[in-house]
Amino acid sequence: MTDAQTIPTRRIVSLAASAFVVLAAEPLFLLVDTAVVGHLGQIPLAGLGAAGTVMTLLALIGTSLEYGTTGRAARFFGAGRRNAAINEGVQASWLALIIGMLAVVVGELVADPLTRLIVGTDGPVAAAAESWLRIAILGLPGVLLVLAGNGWLRGVQDTRTPVMIVVAANVLSAIMSPILVYPVGLGLEGSAIANVAAQWVGGTLCVLALRRQHVPSRPQWAVMRRQLVVSRDLVLRAAAFQASYITAAGVAGRMGAAQLAAHQIGMQLWNFTALLLDSFAIAAQSLVGASLGSGDAKAARATAWRVSRYGWVAGLVFAGLAAAGWYLIPLVFSSDPGVQHQAHLLWPWLVGMMPVGGVLFALDGVLIGAGDNAFLRTVTLVSAVVGYIPLALCAHFFDWGIGGVWAGLAAFILLRFLGMAWRTSSGRWLIVGETRG
Secondary structure: OOOHHHOOHHHHHHHHHHHHHHHHHHHHHHHHHHHHHHOOOHHHHHHHHHHHHHHHHHOHHHHHHHHHHHHHHHHHHHOOOHHHHHHHHHHHHHHHHHHHHHHHHHHHHHHHHHHHHHHOOOOHHHHHHHHHHHHHHHHHHHHHHHHHHHHHHHHOOOOOHHHHHHHHHHHHHHHHHHHHHOOOOOOHHHHHHHHHHHHHHHHHHHHHHHHOOOOOOOOOHHHHHHHHHHHHHHHHHHHHHHHHHHHHHHHHHHHOHHHHHHHHHHHHHHHHHHHHHHHHHHHHHHHHHHHHHOOOHHHHHHHHHHHHHHHHHHHHHHHHHHHHOOOHHHHHHOOOHHHHHHHHHHHHHHHHHHHHHHHHHHHHHHHHHHOOHHHHHHHHHHHHHHHHHHHHHHHHHOOOOHHHHHHHHHHHHHHHHHHHHHHHHHOOOOOOOOOOO
16 A cells, blocks of 8 residues: 555445444344344333343453454555465464353353343343353353454454354354244254354354464463553443443333333344444454554545544434434334333434434544554543433433433533544554554
8 A cells, every 4th residue: 555545435335334234244143133132022122121231241241352363464454464464463463262151151140230230130031141141151252262263354354254143144044043942842042052053153164264374373471461552441441331221221221121121122222223333444454553553644534534434424324214213213112102102202312412423433443453542442431421321220210200310421422522532633643563562
C-alpha cells in the first residue's frame, strides 16, 4: 500500500461481506433460539435472557482477545510478515483454551448466585436460567477458540475460511435446537445442548485451519503475555459493556417477567443489528492495521472515513426495516400480549439508535485496528458510568418502565459516538509500524 487509492472499494466490501456472514451467523442462531424458546412461555424466555447475559459476561475476555489479535496480526501482515501474523493466531488459541477452561470452572461456581442476582428472586425464572447456563457454559472453550480464529483470519484478510467455519457450526445448532426442545422434549435444556455442540464444532474447525498453515504450534509465553497486555484495555472496555448490560437486565427483571422477556427480545435484535453493522468495523480493523503496519497513515485515515459512511448508510437501512416491523417482529418471538406490549415500548429507542450505531461501530473498528485501546477503554467506561448505568437505575427507582432502561442504552451509544468521532478527527491514533510500540 502506498496511498489511499490502493485500497479499492471492492476490497472493503469483500472484507465487510465476509464479516457480515460471520457476524450474522451467531446472533441469527440466537434469534432462532429465542423464537424457539419464546414459544415455551414467559418463564423459559426470561430465563434464557438472564442466563444469556451471564454467558456473555464470561466470554468477554475472548472478544477482547479476538480484537487484539486482529490488530496485531494485521500489522504484521501489512509489514509482509505473514507467518508472524499467523503465530498470533496460534498463541491466541492457546490462550483461548486456557481461559475457556478456567471460565467453565468459575461459571459453574457462580451460576446460581449470578442468575439470582440478575433475576432478583429465587423463583422459577432463576431456576430456568441456572439450568440453561450450567449446560451452555461447557461450550465456552469452543466459543473462545472461534473468537481467536476469527481474529487471526481477519488479520491476514482471509475472507473465506471464517464464513465456512461459522456457517457450518451454526447451521448444525439451528437444526438441533428446535428438535431437542420440542420432539425430543428437552425444553430449555435442549437449547443449551445445541449451543454447546455448535461451539465445539466451530472451535475444532478453527484449530484445523491453523494446522493447515504449517507453522509451529507450541505455546510461546512471551507472545501470550504481550497479547494479554494488548487485550487488557479491551477487557476493561468489555467489562463496562457487561456491567451496563447486567444492570439493565437486573432492572428489567425486577419490573417483571414480561419486561425481562421483552428486554431479551430487544437486546437480541440490537445485538444482531450491531454485529451486522460491525462488519464494516471488521473490515476497518484489518485494512487500517495493515496500512499502519506498512507505514501508510494516509490510507488508514481515508479508510476510516469511508467505512464510516458505509456504516451510516447501513444503519439507516436497518432502522427502516426495524421501524416497518414495529408490530410484526415481536409476534415472531412471543405470543404473549404482555411481552409484545413491553417490546413496543422499547421499539422507538431501538430504531433511533441504529443510524448512529452504524457510524460508531465503524469508528470502533478503526481504533481497534490502530491499537488505540486505551482511548477505547476510557470512552466506554465514561459512557457507561455517566450514561447507561445511571439511567437504567433511575428507570427502576422512578418507575420509568422498560423505555427508561432503553433511554440509558441510547445515551451510552450517543456518548461513545461523540468521543469516537472526536478521536478519529484528531489523528492521534495514526501511529505507523509493525507494532504500535
